[in-house]
Amino acid sequence: MKYRDLIEKMTLEEKASLMSGKDFWQTMDIERLGINSMFLADGPHGIRKQAEAADHLGLNESLPATCFPTAATIANSWNEQLGQTIGDYLGQEAVSQQVNVLLGPGINMKRNPLCGRNFEYFSEDPYLAGKMAASYIKGIQSHGISACVKHFAVNNQEERRMSIDTIVDERTLREIYLTAFEIAIKEGKTKTVMSAYNMLNGAYTNENIHLMREILRDEWGYEGVVVTDWGGSNDRVAGLIAGNELEMPTTSGETNQEIIQAIKAGKIEEELLDENVDRLLDLIFTTEVVFKEPSIDFDFDLEKHHMLAQKAAEESIVLLKNEDNILPLKKGVKVATIGDFAQKARYQGAGSSIVNPTKLDNTLDELERSEFVNIGFEPGFERYGKKNQSKVDQACVLAKKADVVLLYIGLDEVTEAEGLDRSSMSIPENQVELLHALYEVNENIVVVLSCGSVVEMPWINKVKGLVHGYLSGQAGAKAILRVLSGEVNPSGKLAETYPIHYADTPSYHQFPGKEVSVEYREGIFIGYRYYDTANKEVLFPFGYGLSYTTFKYDxxxxxxxxxxxxxxxxxxxxxMEAAQLYIGCKSDKIWRAKKELKGFTKVFLKPGETKTVTIPFDDKAFRYFNVKTNKWEIEEADYSIMIGASSSDIRLESSLFVEGTNAPIPYENNKLPSYYSGQAHQISVEEFENLLGYRVPVSTWDRTKPLGYNDTIAQCQYAKGALARFAFKLMTFSHWFLRKIGKRETANLIMMSVYHMPFRGIARMTGGIINMPMLDGILMIVNGKFFKGLNHVIKERKKLRKVAKRKVALD
Structure with a gap:
């Protein structure tokens, strides 16, 4: 241990105190030993440091910081160097706000288009996500502070995220859901990892020995700190055993006492606690060095950072359609600007990643400085879906007078938010109706789409141009106009596949898990791995994006x-062209995707210029995870080596024989016919069990058992206690009523922070105001023992107050 001498000076109570937060965002300090607090702040695409009232839902405003495009946007750049530069600037801003740990990037896979937090994640492909994450980490940590890769692992739905049990086979876990983390940890060398809320194959992730010890620590050699997601600790001692150093936020010492009691009772050795303390001390001491440098400049160049946000947006915008070369727009063209998003941009996600931007470009202001002739603006639709024929009519009157209609549409902030999954893959109906109406008066429509994840586009034949800005940050409005004008040649390519219909997605039948568990029956066949292998037609393939020029591969x-x-x-x-390397194994002994991304590079070229490009093979190029040998193996076979402009646009192809590791074949193909054919859209439970090697657990709640710590507040609907059932009805009515009167953001808050919360979250997220003994009383009430439970709550509350008074007196 690095800090053995210091640890030996600590009391058991002091060591345990370091294992949970001091408050909502800070770690505990020990003044007498010179151990300072660390500050952790949200920040996948900008710093969200809250100066006053703290929350984890983005409700309260944070200090101003540059709002860069979200990860879903930057992934479309396919540019690792850009990612590292953004990380560099994020690191500068974190230092300026004295943040030790920046809670990002998020690298969970986009298993399903409806996951409410997809805007915060890079891709459906683990290789692309891992490489982009590693670049961010290198940039952030170049300033001495720590990045924090999250959420480890298989956190791919928001509904019931704090209690859902993800059932996934070992090969899929390794190849799809852990590979991005492996790259981020080994290549990015992140100092901090955040565990996910969910369970994985029966155990909470931060208590999961296989995940946290066998893979993260032993196999990958990770020596950094693991922090829980906020309120994500279940059994604190089990988490400590698995190597989860830090629980956030504070529990006012309650869980520290659990650690102390476990050591005193001989359940765990004090040496285990010492190891966790040692790793946490290393993070504290190494990240605070930068703040002690006398020459440190805590200011950053706001305009320079804003310009990087603009450059990042420009390189990440994807041109999806350009019929009749309607784009770039000619100088002097008369445009009608329509759509509420032109007036008030949708430029970032909602939830814990909300950034308070240092400045915010506005489309209408930027249009005044452009070479277009903007003949006017009409909002055209109500932002949150309410129909308004008057606005449609006014937009059509304006559109008739224009050469081209610039139509700004997409998903609003309450449709696409942390804590909630989307209910459909459509954009709001009132926006689609506006588009149809505009088409009747002017067919020259260019759609500017703003959203952080995949949407259906049954309306695409009624637009000539489609520019997808994703969520392009504080400088996105100007960046989009520069693409529309041709000042910038679009070079973004999709980091996820756009299916024609939501029903086409491989996880359609298994998303989200509604009660106890969610089964990943599709296995490795997510995104383009499924569509390409099953020969399923898509709207836009993975890696797709148009340009104002053309490229020849040779x-x-x-x-x-x-x-x-x-x-x-x-x-x-x-x-600029993002060239992509795909590899496919020609053997059929082991089921695989038809092709998998194994490398990429982005090349800048002048007209007529030719460049020679090399993409190296790495240790992930030919490997697969063998469940019999329990390690990575290489199958001896001929491999197709493909260079493409997208996953479905292969420009060059050749073959390479690769020697294998002579591992045994791990599967019997007659037991896994759907996996061998790639037709993984609707797999039976029997075939999935053949893949898993065991029976799948029951996925529905046991409605006969009393409710406990890990049951959710939503389960009060069948509680024995009448008060609990009434509370559930009141909660669901409030949600319905708030949506009905247009207060959708408040309605969402009920679902995010109450409905799907496990009962233990009441204690974990209230900073010690309600402790676990009080929660026991609440559960008695819920389970039909009203007076006994109420008496227990009052008695435990009095105890808590006495302890607090004694503490104040001692201080």
Whole structure:
């Protein structure tokens, strides 16, 4: 241990005190030993440091910081260097606000388009997500502070996220859901990892020995700190055993006492606590060094950072359609600007990642400075879905006078938010009706789409141009206009597949898990791995994006180290091309996806310029996880080496024989026919159990048992206590009523912070105001013992007050 001498000076109580927060965002300090608090702040795409009232839902305003495009947006850049530069600037701003740990990036896989937090994640592909995350981490940590990769792991739905049990086979877990974390940890060398709320195959992630000890610590050699997601601790001692150093936020010492009692009772050795303390001390001491440097400049150049936010947005915008070369718009063209999002941009997600921007570009203001002739603006629709024919009519009157309609549409802040999954893959109906009406008066429509995840587009034949800005940050409005004008040649490519219909998605039948568990029956076949293998037609494939120029791929050469080829800009304007390396195994002994992304690079080319490009093979190029040997193996076979402009646009292809590791074949193909064929859309429970190697657990609640700590408040609907059932009805009525009167944001808050909360969350998230003994009384009331429970709550509350008074007197 690095800090053995210091740890030996601590009392048992002092050591235990370091294992949970001092308050909502800070760790505990020990003044007499020179151990200071660390500050942790949200920040996947900007710093969210709250100066006063703290919350984890983005309700209260934070200190101003640059709002960069979200991870879902930046992934479309396919540019690791850009990611590292953004990380560098994020690190600068974190230092300026004296933040030790920046809680990001988020790298969970986009298993399903409806996951409410997809805007915060990079991709459906683990290789792309891992590489982009590693670049962010390198940039952030270059300033001496720590990034925090989250949420470890398989946290792919928001509904019931604090209690859902994810059932996934080992190979899928390793190849799809852990590979991005592996890259982020090994290549990015992140100092902090955040555990996920959910359970994984029967155990909460921060207590999961297989995940936290066997894989993270032993296999990957991770020596950093694991912090819980806020309120995400279940059994504190089990978490400590698994190597979860820090629980956040504070529990006012309650869970520290659980650790102390476990040691005194001989359930765990004090040496285990010492190891956890040692790793936490290392994070504290290494991240506070930068704040003690006498030459440190706590200011940053606001305008310079804003310009990087603009550059990042420009490189991440995706041109999806350009019929009749309607784009770029000609100088002097008369445009009608329509859509509420043009007036008030949708530029970031909702929830714990909300950033208070240092400045915010506005489309209407920027239009006044453009070379277009903006003949007017109409909102066209109500932002949150309410129909308004008057607004549609006014928009159509304006559209008739224009050469081109710029239509700004997308998903609003309450449709796409942390804590909630989307109910459909559609954009609001009132926006679609506006589009149809505009088409009747002017067919020259260019849609500017703003949303952080996949949407259906049954209306796409009625638009000539489609520019997808995703959630493009505080400078996104100007960036989009520069793409529309041709000042910037779009080079973004999709980091996720756009299916034609939601029903086409491989997880359609198994999302979300509604009660106890969610089964990942599709296995490795998520995103393009499924669509390409099953030959399922899609709207836009993974890696797709148009340009104002054209690129020619030529002259492929392959050796054991990698693949080399040339790219030529065959058009008339400068441009950047994201070239993608896919590899597919030609053997059918082990079921696989038809092709998998194994490398990429982004190339800048002037008109007529040719560059030779090399993409090396790495340790992930040919591997698969063998469940018989329980390790990564290579199958001896011929492999297709493909260079593409997207997953479905392969420009160059060759073959390479690769020697294998001679591992036994792990599967019997007659027992897994759907997996061998790739038709993983609707797999039977029997075939899934053959893949798992055991029976799947019962996925529904046991409605006969009393409710306990890990049951959710939503389960009060069948509680024995009449008061609990009434509370449930009141909660659901309030949610319905608030939505009915247009208070959707408040209605969402009920679902996010109450409805799906496990009862233990009442104690974990109230900072000690309600402790576990009081929660026992609440559960008695819920389970039909009203007077006994009420008496217990009052008695335990009095005890808590006495302890608090004694503490104040001692202080």
């Amino acid at each position: 002259t492929i050469n392959i050796n054991k180290d990698g693949v080399t080829f040339t790219i030529t800009n065959t058009g008339h304007v400068v441009g």
